[in-house]
Amino acid sequence: NAGVTQTPKFRVLKTGQSMTLLCAQDMNHEYMYWYRQDPGMGLRLIHYSVGEGTTAKGEVPDGYNVSRLKKQNFLLGLESAAPSQTSVYFCASSYQGRNTEAFFGQGTRLTVV
């Protein structure tokens, strides 16, 4: 019953440091997403993937990169962290069909100082 698992759950970075957030899903979903959640702004899509080896930009992609080398994993990278990237990051996945439900991980709280 793992569903969508995010690693790590908390992280503090210094400005300019890099890190990778890992998302793993065990539901054989085709689609995967990275969102960020900020107070008063809801969730905004950073990048998404519609299948292994594919990625696409979302609403707020600047400063982030992603990779989907395996169907079950979706990695979000920050090459040079900035305080504006302080946020809670959520990974989600869904099946390919119509109107399908998205399943979310528990989130990663990232603070950039």
Place this chain on the structure above:
Amino acid sequence: GNSVTQMEGPVTLSEEAFLTINCTYTATGYPSLFWYVQYPGEGLQLLLKATKADDKGSNKGFEATYRKETTSFHLEKGSVQVSDSAVYFCALSYTGGGNKLTFGTGTQLKVEL
């Protein structure tokens, strides 16, 4: 572009009170509409959905009707419980192109005894 507007919170109610959280959307064509709920410290989970005009989604006593004429999808519950305290997000998506979700800003609900 697509957008979702929710009533601002926080909303504080007494147990057994009636709940309405307003949601309106701007979109071209015929999106699917969703309500997601986020309990403290957790990721989002689907509460209910509706995929075409006049559809009513329902779950756990919550209901919402897809009103195309007013571009609305208001969430209602007849009698709230303390356990309903959470943040509620209205969202829309289109089939195809990755089923990406566009979220409202979220409405925090607090239910008191």
